[in-house]
Amino acid sequence: GRVIELNEDLPSTNERAKELARQGTVHGQIVLAKKQSLGKGRLQRQWESPEGGLWMSIVLRPNLSLADATKITLAASVAVVDALKELVNLPVGIKWPNDIVFNGQKIAGILGEVVGEWNVVQTLILGIGVNVNFPRQRLGDSFSAVTLYELLGYELDLNILAAEILKYLEGELISLEHKEFQELRQKWSERAIGLGEEVRILRGDQVLEGIFKGISIDGSLLLETVDGEKSFSAGEVRLRS
Ligand code: BTN
Numbered sequence: 322g323r324v325i326e327l328n329e330d331l332p333s334t335n336e337r338a339k340e341l342a343r344q345g346t347v348h349g350q351i352v353l354a355k356k357q358s359l360g361k362g363r364l365q366r367q368w369e370s371p372e373g374g375l376w377m378s379i380v381l382r383p384n385l386s387l388a389d390a391t392k393i394t395l396a397a398s399v400a401v402v403d404a405l406k407e408l409v410n411l412p413v414g415i416k417w418p419n420d421i422v423f424n425g426q427k428i429a430g431i432l433g434e435v436v437g438e439w440n441v442v443q444t445l446i447l448g449i450g451v452n453v454n455f456p457r458q459r460l461g462d463s464f465s466a467v468t469l470y471e472l473l474g475y476e477l478d479l480n481i482l483a484a485e486i487l488k489y490l491e492g493e494l495i496s497l498e499h500k501e502f503q504e505l506r507q508k509w510s511e512r513a514i515g516l517g518e519e520v521r522i523l524r525g526d527q528v529l530e531g532i533f534k535g536i537s538i539d540g541s542l543l544l545e546t547v548d549g550e551k552s553f554s555a556g557e558v559r560l561r562s
Contacts, residue, residue, distance in 0.1 A: 325351045331376075332359035335434055335448040338378035342436055342444045350380040353483065360450065363432055364559070369461065373454035373470070375479050379490075381445040387435065390445045391540035391555070392502055393494065394419050394433035395509050397447055400489035401429050402512045408485055409473055414514040417533070417542050418555040421451075422514060426467035428452055449486065453477050502538060510535050520544070521561040522553060528561070 324347060331337050331354040338352045353376065360370035370376050383389060398419035405411045405421070405428075416422045421429035429451040437443030452460065452468040454476040460466045469477055496504055510516060513535070520533045522544065531544035531551070541552040542560070 324349060325353065328352070328354040330354060330356055330358065333357050333361050333448075334376050334378035335361055335432060335446050338380050338446045338448070339434070339436060342380045342382075342446065346380055348380065348382040351487075352378045352380075361432060361448070362430060362450075363555075368430065368432075368450055369459065370450065371455050371459045373476075374468075375449070375451040375453050375482055375486075377449045377483055377486075379447045379449075379487075381447055381494075382443065383445055385442055385445075387442055388539040389497075390433055390435050390442045391418075392497060392505060393445055393447060394431050395536070395540050396493035396497060396505055397431045397433075397449055397490055399505065399508050399512060400486050400493055401431070401449065401451065403489045404482065404485035405469075408482060409469070409477065411469070411472065415509065415512045416514050417536070417560050418540065423467065423472060426465050428467060428469060428472075451482065451486075453479060453482065506536060506538075523559040523561055524553070524557060529558075 334352045334354050341350055356372045357370035357376050360368035362368035398415045398421060401421050402413055402415060405413050413421050413423045413428060419431040420427050432448035434446040435442045452466060454470045455468055457468050457471045493505060515533050516535060518533055522529050529546060531546035534543040534545050537543050537552045541554045544551050
């Protein structure tokens with residue numbers, strides 16, 4: 322199949338990537354859209370995707386476990402941070418699990434969706450959204466988000482940004498294949514926001530407090546609570562502060 326599909330307008334690049342995956346497309350297939358009408362965020366949220374942003378999904382057939390799929394989404398956040406550092410020298414950080422943030426304002430998000438059986442993930446759809454060349458007003462004011470254009474005052478070439486992210490992502494994926502998770506965990510931690518600080522998380526309508534200790538071997542959040550160290554998966558809790 323075609324390795325890069327560039328679309329003018331799609332409901333969601335993740336949905337299109339899933340469709341291509343079902344049709345048996347190649348590992349590494351990339352789907353791009355200039356804008357999305359039904360962009361999807363984590364936790365069933367909507368993701369505003371006007372023209373000027375980088376809306377990209379990658380079809381990965383890693384034949385890995387769910388935990389490995391989580392590691393790949395962590396690798397994607399590291400790749401986005403490193404690409405932005407290299408291209409525009411912007412010191413962005415990662416808010417667990419994989420929000421890319423500058424000064425508390427979200428610039429990019431990652432949505433990993435798995436297609437396959439419960440224990441062996443046949444395909445991972447890795448969606449990456451970056452707010453690039455548009456005013457932040459286009460995002461509404463429902464949450465704290467910003468665009469690179471607002472921060473930099475100039476536009477970035479979307480193709481160059483995509484290539485840069487993919488370059489770093491490929492490096493991380495190769496090292497994940499060959500080495501232990503330890504190296505990625507280290508890199509992720511170096512870029513993480515709030516390590517060692519007190520945080521609050523939401524589980525349903527329950528609020529839990531603790532010290533953010535890092536990520537565990539499967540990518541879940543490690544919290545030092547009054548009842549000892551506990552870990553929480555990204556699907557289970559939301560990080561508050
Ligand atoms: C989040 O932080 O909630 C994740 C946002 C992920 C958005 C990207 S844009 C490309 C891909 N297609 C989608 O519909 N969502 C992801």
